[in-house]
Amino acid sequence: MVAGFALTDATRVADTAAIRARFGDRTPVLVETTLLRRRAAAKLGGLGDVSSWLFTGEALQQASAAPVALHRARRLAGAVVHDATCSIGTELAALRDSAARVVGSDIDPVRLAMAHHNLGDTVDLCRADALHPVTRNTTVVVDPARRRYGRRRFAPRDYQPGLDQLLEVYRDRDLVVKCAPGIDFEMVRRLGFDGEIEVTSYRGSVREACLWSGGLAEPGVRRRASILDRGEQITDAEPDDCPVRPAGRWIVDPDGAVVRAGLVRHYAARHGLWQLDPDIAYLSGDRLPPDLRGFEVLEQHRFQETWLRRALSALDCGSLEILVRGVEVNPDALRWRLRLRGSRSLAAVITRLGSGSAGTAMVFVCRPSR
Template identity: 55%
Template sequence: MGYPFTLDDVAYLRTPEGEAAAAEVERLPLTPASHLADVTTARSLFGARAGALVETVLLRRKASAKVPWRDWLFTADALQQATPWPVAVSRAARLAGRDVHDVTCSVGVDVAAAAEVARRVVGSDIDPVRLAMARGNVPSAAFVRADALHPATRDTVVLADPARRDASGRRRWRPADFTPPLDALAAAYAGRDMSVKCAPGVDPADVPWADEIELVSLDGAVREACLWTGTLATAHRRATVLRSDGSSWTLTDASDDTCPVTPIDAWIIDPDGAVVRAGLVRHYAARHGLSQLDEHIAYLTGPVPPPGIRAFQVLEHGKYTEKSLRAALSRLSVGRAEILVRGLDVDPNTLRPRLKLRGPEEASVILTRIGRTPTAIICRASRHDVETSALSLRHGG
C-alpha cells in the first residue's frame, strides 16, 4: 500500500522548501540495513513531513527503471501500475495529431507520452491525490477530476488503464473485476476510438468489442495487452517488440503465415513472448524463413536465427528419458544447465538435481514434444546478431 499521501503532502512537496527537503533525504542511503537509522534522521530534520519525504525518495529511485524523470511524484500503487516509458511512447505514436483524453490518468505517465505527439491532452482520475500529482508532473496537460465511466469530454480519443489489483494489493484476473470493468468502460465510450491497457493474459472472448489486440513486450518481458477500437485499430492481432535501446519491430496477422513443419535444424528459436501470446508464431517463422518442430508447439528451427535474438545452437537431440538425458549431459561434461520445458509435464526444479550435473561446461536443455514423442534438445545458448550468423555459416555451424 505504501505511505498514504494527502493533498497537503503533494502541495508541500511541490514547494521550494519541499523540493529542498527531498534533495536532503535523497542523500541518505535508505538501504534495508540503514533504513531505520535513516528514517530517524529524516524525522529529526523534518518532523511530520519525514514520511512523505522518505516515501517520495524511495519511489523516485524505483521509478528510474520505468520513467526518465527524477522529480515526479508517485504513490506506491500508481508506480506499480505505471506504464514503462518506452511502452507508453510506442502506444502514443498512434495518437499523433489527435485530441486525447486519458480517463484513468493516475500520476500522468501516459498523459506525458501522449502530450509529445497529440494536439491536445486531457487527463482525469477519481483519486484527488493522484490527480494533484499528475498536474505537477505534466503541467502542459489539462486535468479534471472525473469518474472514468462518466465521459467528461467529447470527440476525443480515449485512453484507459483500469486498475487490476484490489484494495489489499492482490491481482484480479477477470476483466469484470477491473476498476473500472472493461465492458462498462467500452459501453461508456461506445463509438469512440479507444486504447485500453490490459493484462497480457486477456481472453479475446472477454473483449469482443476490441477491434485489435496488441501484445507488447519490452526487453523480452511481455508487459501488457493493448485493446484498440475504431480507426486506431490497424490489424486484428499484433505483436510489438520493444527494446530499451530504442529499437522495435511489429508483426500482425495480416502477414504471411506459410510455415512448414520440419525436423530439428542447426538452431532452435523461442519467439518473443509477445509473438507467442498474440498467436503469431507461424507469421514470425514465415518472416524469417524458419520452420515449426510441431504445429502445436511454439519452438521454431532453422539454419540461421534472426539477428538480435537469443537463440539455441543444437549440440545433440533425441527421444527424452531422464536416464538418456543424464547420460548425454555427463558425456558433454555439463555442470550447469538451463532447462526449458514446453508441451511436457516436467518440473525443471525437480528434474535438475536428479541429473547429477558435473563438469565445467554449460548448456541449455529444451524438453518438448514433437508429435507424440517427448524430445530432449541439448543446446548452447547465444545472443545472435548479423556477425555471429555470418561466422556460423562460414564455419558450417
C-alpha cells in the same frame, strides 16, 4: 534531505531512525516517496526527469514502462487525446510531445493533484468519472485499475471501471484501453470489441495488452505483437504458411509477445522457420535469422534424466539453461538433480512432440547463440 540516505536493506533501520529524528511523523511518507522515486527513475526515466514526482506504490506499479508508453504515444501522434484515467500523469507525460493536444482526468482527487504536481501546466487536467465523458471528438485512452487492496483483478468486468462498461460508453469513439497481458482475448471479443489487440514486450518480458478500436486499427489487423527491443511488429494480416518438421540446426523460442498474441506461425513464416509441433511454440530452422537468439542442436533424445545427465557430462556442461513447454518439468529441481560440474554453458530444450498417446517428451541439448 531524505534522498541523501542509502535506505538499503542493510541501512534501512539506522537511516529511518536518523530521518525520524529530524522529520518526526512525516518520516514514513518521506521514506516511501524517496524509494518510489528511485524505482520510477528506472521505469519512467525515458519520460524526462521524474526525480521530483509524487507517486503511490499502486500507481507506479500500474504505470507503463517509458518505452511502452512512448510506443503507444507514437501511434497516437497528431491526435487530440483525452486520458480519462490519468492517475499521476505518466501516460500524459508520454503523450504531450507527440499528440496535437492532451487532456487528463481522473475521479481520484489525490492522484489528480499528484498529476498536477508532476506535469505542472503542460496539460489540461480536470476531475471526472471515466464513465461520464467530458470531451468530444477526442481519442480516449483508459487504463482501468486491475488491483484493489493489493489484489489483482483478472476478470475484465471486475476492472475499475469495468471493461464492458468502457466499451459501451465509448462504442462510437476512438478508444485505447490498456489491459493486463493475460487478458482473455475471446472474452474481450464476447464483450463486443472488434478492433485490434496489441501485445507489447520489452527486454524479454511481456508488458501489457492494448485494445485499439476499429478506427485506430490498421485495416485487416486483429492481433499485433510489438517487440520494442528490436523495433519489430508482426500482425495476423501477414502470411502464416508454416510447415511442421523435425528439428533442424537451430531451435528458436519466439518472443513472449508473439506467443501471447497467437502469432507464432506468422512469425515463423516471416523468418523462414518451421514448427516442431503444431501446438507448441518452439520453432526451428537451418539458418538463424539475424539478431535472433537461438539454440544450436547438438544432441536430441527422448527425455530421460539418466540419458540427459550422461550427455551433459560428456559435453563438459557446467551451467544449463532449461526451456520447457508441454512437459511437466521443474527446471530448478532438474538442474539440481543433474549436478553439473563441467566448464561449458549449454541449454536443454524440453518439449512434447505429438498429442495424445502418440505424444513424446523430447530433450534437445543445445549451444545458445549468445
